[in-house]
Amino acid sequence: MARQNASDLAHRLAHQAEAVCRHYLSNGQRQGNYWQVGDVRNTKGRSMFVRLKDSPKGRAGKWTDAATGEHGDLLDVIRESLGLIDFADVADEARIFLSLPHTKPEPAAPRQGVAPAPSGSAEAARRLFAMSQSIAGTVVETYLRRRGITLLHGTGNLRFHPRCYYKPDDGPTETWPAMIAAVTDLTGKITGAHRTWLAPDGSDKAPIDTPRKAMGDLLGAAVRIGVPGSVMAAGEGVETMLSLRQVLPDMAMAPALSAAHLAAILFPPNLRRLYIVSDDDPAGDGARDMLIERAKAEGIEAIPLSPAFGDFNEDLRRLGTNALRAGVRVQLAPEDVARFMSLAA
Known part of the structure; x- marks a missing residue:
């Protein structure tokens, strides 16, 4: 229709x-x-x-x-x-x-046209996500697979946009393919979006100054991958958390997109144990420590997870899945090894 x-x-x-x-x-x-x-x-x-x-x-x-x-x-x-x-x-x-009839009832006041959503707003983020499509068979899937990320079940909050606007600091607006990640609150409402602009063949990020940008209302929200239960993992980057999911395929992941937003992430009501993945830098260390304090104050056990190298995607690409699994296994609570790694080799 x-x-x-x-x-x-x-x-x-x-x-x-x-x-x-x-x-x-x-x-x-x-x-x-x-x-x-x-x-x-x-x-x-x-x-x-x-x-x-x-x-x-x-x-x-x-x-x-x-x-x-x-x-x-x-x-x-x-x-x-x-x-x-x-x-x-x-x-x-x-x-x-x-001058055709509308398919919906007319508003009370005459409409003069649909105003664009304010740049960078939550509404603009929702519109961008709505215009995007499934990542299956697109350069987003190509890009992720080239980075070792192949388990893409439950990633409905990730989409593909073939011509996403990119505005450099100076010069005309450009369009590049992009991975669009929906940022949602605890109810699932989209409050923002994260864009990763990609090379047209999906071989890498686009050759631009700032290939990643977020928009909308991000405080307390996250890109939610999987359904959170009593256990989940939270970190900064989308690719970092998708890499961890390669060895913990049934654990919910929540990329918060930055250290500051990781520190402020809101906890699902049934959460009892939180794994915290932070980048190895002062900002990441500060976010980890603050999140541990907040979790303990709410009776949630907080356990840091540390990569061998800079982040878990680097571990995945340099060491492979088996080594990544071994490195993560020894950091998990014993019951979570059985629960989330029981089918792993």
């Missing part, structure tokens, strides 16, 4: 291609049978071409950016030019432009 609805809206917009371009790509101008503009985000320039009429070369409304190779239809123009994430918002904006 959604695909049919999108196709119908794109077709109707194509009949008014020039009007769409004048409205959403106002920094461009008509050149023959094309609308020419800098890019789909309405930047001034001449590298993007939108076809205004059907021809043997293509349908009206189709566009290509010669500088980046991006292409799409007029729904993409609406989405990108307004900074929208959810398709429902894109479709509503298209209906407003086309």
